[in-house]
Amino acid sequence: MSSWVRSLIGGIAIIAVLYVISLMMSEAGLFGMGIDNYTARLFVFIAINVILATSLNLINGFTGQFSIGHAGFMAVGAYASAYFTVNYGEAIERAVSGSPGGAFSSALVLILAIIIGAIGASITGLIVGIPSLRLKGDYLAIVTLGFAEIIRIVILNIDAVGGATGYQVPGYADFLWIGFFAVITVVVVHNIVRSDMGRALISIREDELAAEAMGVNTTRYKVTSFVISSAFAGIAGVLFAHYNKFLSTNDFQFIKSFEVIIMIVIGGMGSMTGAIIGAVVVTLLPELLRRLPEIQVAGTTFNFADLRLVIFALILILTMIFRPQGLLGTKEFGLSWLKRPRVKPEGADSVGGTEGTPIAEDPEAKHLTSEGDD
Amino acid sequence: MDTFVQQLINGLTIGSIYALIALGYTMVYGILKLINFAHGDVYMVGAYAGFMISVYAFNSQPSIIAFLIVLFGSMLIAGSIGILIERLAYRPVRKFSRMTTLITAMGMSLFLEYLFTFVFTGIPKSFPLLIPNENYKIFGEVTINNSQILIFVVSVVLMIALQYIILYTKIGKAMRAVSFNLNSAKLMGINTDFVIAFTFGLGSALAAAAGVLVAQYQPKIFPLMGLMTGLKAFVAAVLGGIGNIPGAVLGGLLIGMAETFVVGYGQNVGIPSTYRDAVAFAILILVLLIRPAGLLGSNVQEKV
Numbered sequence: 001m002s003s004w005v006r007s008l009i010g011g012i013a014i015i016a017v018l019y020v021i022s023l024m025m026s027e028a029g030l031f032g033m034g035i036d037n038y039t040a041r042l043f044v045f046i047a048i049n050v051i052l053a054t055s056l057n058l059i060n061g062f063t064g065q066f067s068i069g070h071a072g073f074m075a076v077g078a079y080a081s082a083y084f085t086v087n088y089g090e091a092i093e094r095a096v097s098g099s100p101g102g103a104f105s106s107a108l109v110l111i112l113a114i115i116i117g118a119i120g121a122s123i124t125g126l127i128v129g130i131p132s133l134r135l136k137g138d139y140l141a142i143v144t145l146g147f148a149e150i151i152r153i154v155i156l157n158i159d160a161v162g163g164a165t166g167y168q169v170p171g172y173a174d175f176l177w178i179g180f181f182a183v184i185t186v187v188v189v190h191n192i193v194r195s196d197m198g199r200a201l202i203s204i205r206e207d208e209l210a211a212e213a214m215g216v217n218t219t220r221y222k223v224t225s226f227v228i229s230s231a232f233a234g235i236a237g238v239l240f241a242h243y244n245k246f247l248s249t250n251d252f253q254f255i256k257s258f259e260v261i262i263m264i265v266i267g268g269m270g271s272m273t274g275a276i277i278g279a280v281v282v283t284l285l286p287e288l289l290r291r292l293p294e295i296q297v298a299g300t301t302f303n304f305a306d307l308r309l310v311i312f313a314l315i316l317i318l319t320m321i322f323r324p325q326g327l328l329g330t331k332e333f334g335l336s337w338l339k340r341p342r343v344k345p346e347g348a349d350s351v352g353g354t355e356g357t358p359i360a361e362d363p364e365a366k367h368l369t370s371e372g373d374d
Numbered sequence: 375m376d377t378f379v380q381q382l383i384n385g386l387t388i389g390s391i392y393a394l395i396a397l398g399y400t401m402v403y404g405i406l407k408l409i410n411f412a413h414g415d416v417y418m419v420g421a422y423a424g425f426m427i428s429v430y431a432f433n434s435q436p437s438i439i440a441f442l443i444v445l446f447g448s449m450l451i452a453g454s455i456g457i458l459i460e461r462l463a464y465r466p467v468r469k470f471s472r473m474t475t476l477i478t479a480m481g482m483s484l485f486l487e488y489l490f491t492f493v494f495t496g497i498p499k500s501f502p503l504l505i506p507n508e509n510y511k512i513f514g515e516v517t518i519n520n521s522q523i524l525i526f527v528v529s530v531v532l533m534i535a536l537q538y539i540i541l542y543t544k545i546g547k548a549m550r551a552v553s554f555n556l557n558s559a560k561l562m563g564i565n566t567d568f569v570i571a572f573t574f575g576l577g578s579a580l581a582a583a584a585g586v587l588v589a590q591y592q593p594k595i596f597p598l599m600g601l602m603t604g605l606k607a608f609v610a611a612v613l614g615g616i617g618n619i620p621g622a623v624l625g626g627l628l629i630g631m632a633e634t635f636v637v638g639y640g641q642n643v644g645i646p647s648t649y650r651d652a653v654a655f656a657i658l659i660l661v662l663l664i665r666p667a668g669l670l671g672s673n674v675q676e677k678v
Contacts, residue, residue: 269473307492317478
């Protein structure tokens, strides 16, 4: 089978699965099998978090530039698109199909909203990225955090989008759309990483100076990956806004950026499947911990469910101590091991036990486990 | 003129608090190259420790002795917690990359915030006033509060004490050596683990002092109080030149003043007072882009 046929079949299969799940979420259910609203909401948030984690992974995991301002770009996408749909959504729907609420016209509005959100977020990403990406490491981290907070405070002061009282948004996005864009994000980021550009990004992560010496235009690649990453964060914001139907700047505080960082760190920075697993774990874990019991100690009731965030933070610290490369490291989890027996490269055992892995895929590689004391 | 002096006094008050916290950031960064995100939360822990001591040991009765005991007690408690955090969370990851240690610090920050929210709930607690408030008129409409005077006096005393420790004691000399070059210091027979733990203890104690002083000035404490204050104090440390101790104090005072002036005069030039929190970050971004080494920091060329 040629590769595009395989991709086509894969694409159709994924859309079919998404469609079946979204049918199960509808009120009628599918052959009597339904998904309740709570679970449906979890599915949606997993999908949104997959978009956020995968896109942040492009800049943090593959390019090695530590950004903690993802929530800012998400906010730009959410608010820019919400302003569009609130003010023009209904008018466009009327112009297209006469009355609001049609399947085609609402899809059109959502797609326009996504385009606006993505463009808004990528322009912001460009403005933030060009000056910030001159900085490295901790400084870059703290500057992106600063920019994200400034974006949030500026939005908080714009009365046209509700300011401090919040912003009502029409609900155009459902699980089918959100899941679809999650898949698109994964495919696009995967293809970027596999392309020439991806190789360049990984070379920047491994050693920026060496990459530059080899002729990689490091500034251009860093800014490009930053802008792409921001655009997807914007799309996640658009989908969140039009699913949640309500926006408040509190949703985009830097704790949200931390959350996305935690996802890719738990999954393993620089692993596509790792980011997805991280998004699932970080969304589900606090919900599972909600079911912990209440106990009484010395007359006071301690609700262990309230401890869930404490346990969550503890898991993060313990992951860093015992598995700093995350669950998967830079490895990918997939079904390829089923297909063909793995043949070791000749002489692999004689080369210090690293089994001939390229440095980029070696979990023991320098950038993850050791650092020259400077 | 009166408003200007009044704003200046208020700015210096809040600036001294930022300076005290910034000292902890700058010392830890100087030695470990680690942004200790949990430092702002240690400031919160200090305020809560002071709250517990004043409620349970002094039954909230005001007296100057009570205040001093609360101040030193919370410094001691927060100092030990700082050492504990270093020992349990940061030391095991020290050998890994800077990214790993940074994320551990974020995790520690979340852990302290959520733990205190769980134990004390998110509802603000009112801190007992150990020294009753009195306002003094200086001239015209300018007034100064006795808790503001307290903040100035205590922070100046603590900063002089810190300067003495760093410049004239053996451990201070060791701290300077470790921050200059950790491996060489180790080769010279300095117990670097002890020096690092001591630095965390010292920084945390200063943050706790800031926590108790703030609680006397604005007597509301809550588990997330260290979040913004901590970030701004970090900005102050970067502004002054991270790793540089006089720089941290200067940066703290400048950030504090910038903030109060935005609140006081911002409306006149079209900046609403809600931008107060954005000012620190705007300053940070400008400093890093124009003079990344900070005001007093020296430019270090990166070796290849």
